[in-house]
Amino acid sequence: MICPNCRAEVAANKFCSNCGTALTKEDKMSRAEFSVAWVRDILRDLEYDVSEIKKAENDAESFTARHKARFNLILDYRGSLRVLLVTSLWTAKAPGVLDRAEFFKALNSLNSDIVCCQCSVDEKSLDSLYIQYTLFVTDIVSRSDVVSFLELVDSITNRVVHQPRAKAILG
Numbered sequence: 001m002i003c004p005n006c007r008a009e010v011a012a013n014k015f016c017s018n019c020g021t022a023l024t025k026e027d028k029m030s031r032a033e034f035s036v037a038w039v040r041d042i043l044r045d046l047e048y049d050v051s052e053i054k055k056a057e058n059d060a061e062s063f064t065a066r067h068k069a070r071f072n073l074i075l076d077y078r079g080s081l082r083v084l085l086v087t088s089l090w091t092a093k094a095p096g097v098l099d100r101a102e103f104f105k106a107l108n109s110l111n112s113d114i115v116c117c118q119c120s121v122d123e124k125s126l127d128s129l130y131i132q133y134t135l136f137v138t139d140i141v142s143r144s145d146v147v148s149f150l151e152l153v154d155s156i157t158n159r160v161v162h163q164p165r166a167k168a169i170l171g
């Protein structure tokens with residue numbers, strides 16, 4: 001795990017072997033303990049401005065997270081599937097009838113290059129691009145897993161939106 005204080009990669013013990021900081025119980029969650037509120041606290045510690053948690057009928061719980069230096073995110077936990085969906089939402093150019101084919105060609109080719117996220121569009125209006133990532137809630141999820149995952153989300157999103165192909169989609 002990564003020590004929350006000195007950021008060294010250390011074994012998951014009671015104290016950090018590098019700086020001695022107590023590694024609290026909350027640094028790890030079992031699958032049963034995992035909750036969207038815990039994830040939200042981690043984002044808040046990372047200086048995201050987080051919304052209240054909204055519950056939907058299909059047992060999904062979601063919240064939004066805004067950050068000054070990182071991409072804004074929508075986090076959506078599907079308890080029955082044990083997956084946390086993380087979405088970066090972008091405004092897309094709504095294509096006219098003629099360049100619709102070009103738009104989907106760009107979207108398909110964007111997806112063909114990426115294995116760890118999926119790019120999709122709002123099917124009705126085509127004016128939003130969703131870049132979506134999935135965190136699978138395994139037997140134990142540590143705080144550093146979530147922190148690393150969010151770093152990955154941010155850096156991959158940065159790569160995706162700067163691809164020349166993304167320009168055909170983004171407004």
Ligand SMILES: [Zn+2]
Nearest residue numbers: 003006016019
């Ligand atoms: Zn440390």
